[in-house]
Amino acid sequence: GNSVTQMEGPVTLSEEAFLTINCTYTATGYPSLFWYVQYPGEGLQLLLKATKADDKGSNKGFEATYRKETTSFHLEKGSVQVSDSAVYFCARTPYGGSQGNLIFGKGTKLSVKP
Amino acid sequence: EAQVTQNPRYLITVTGKKLTVTCSQNMNHEYMSWYRQDPGLGLRQIYYSMNVEVTDKGDVPEGYKVSRKEKRNFPLILESPSPNQTSLYFCASSRGGLEAQHFGDGTRLSIL
Numbered sequence: 001g002n003s004v005t006q007m008e009g010p011v012t013l014s015e016e017a018f019l020t021i022n023c024t025y026t027a028t029g030y031p032s033l034f035w036y037v038q039y040p041g042e043g044l045q046l047l048l049k050a051t052k053a054d055d056k057g058s059n060k061g062f063e064a065t066y067r068k069e070t071t072s073f074h075l076e077k078g079s080v081q082v083s084d085s086a087v088y089f090c091a092r093t094p095y096g097g098s099q100g101n102l103i104f105g106k107g108t109k110l111s112v113k114p
Numbered sequence: 115e116a117q118v119t120q121n122p123r124y125l126i127t128v129t130g131k132k133l134t135v136t137c138s139q140n141m142n143h144e145y146m147s148w149y150r151q152d153p154g155l156g157l158r159q160i161y162y163s164m165n166v167e168v169t170d171k172g173d174v175p176e177g178y179k180v181s182r183k184e185k186r187n188f189p190l191i192l193e194s195p196s197p198n199q200t201s202l203y204f205c206a207s208s209r210g211g212l213e214a215q216h217f218g219d220g221t222r223l224s225i226l
Contacts (some may be wrong), residue, residue: 036217044204044217104156
């Protein structure tokens with residue numbers, strides 16, 4: 001079926017630390033993959049996306065590579081800032097079934113301390 | 115500015131009192147969706163719409179209704195709200211069914 005699994009949080013890092021948030025998806029179809037970020041009190045914002053295998057999405061220093069062989073789309077950033085504190089959601093388009101739907105992971109809360 | 119606007123942002127009400135959460139987008143998007151966000155469960159789709167007068171159920175449609183009479187608006191209706199519908203609700207729109215979605219800022223509903 002369709003699912004996305006993210007590492008559970010919360011994740012607490014010091015400023016300038018390296019960040020990895022793991023995300024894996026079920027190997028059904030050829031999904032597009034997304035990372036969304038939700039800052040406190042706000043809606044979700046698209047952070048980056050990748051539409052096919054080996055694509056790398058990048059934005060604001062964050063990167064994620066679409067790995068078909070490992071069905072993964074891990075989010076990375078080399079040096080986090082306090083302003084990166086937010087909840088991060090991995091998502092995929094569904095295989096078959098309903099259109100206009102994204103399948104979301106449960107979210108990973110990141111806290112960055114100065 | 116491209117945006118998805120939800121109203122109200124916050125609402126506290128009582129069981130059984132009908133309520134409507136409005137959603138409007140100014141990007142001429144075909145697809146619109148409603149999600150609810152609950153701790154430990156992430157986001158789950160309630161209903162979606164592929165175009166005017168075309169709607170379909172998502173993963174958790176029970177207790178909700180929607181309509182799409184105009185392209186820009188997609189209201190969420192709770193005919194008889196119950197406490198288990200207390201949640202944070204998001205409206206989203208996209209150009210296509212497999213495109214990235216644009217989200218509103220959310221509506222926090224508390225049903226007492």
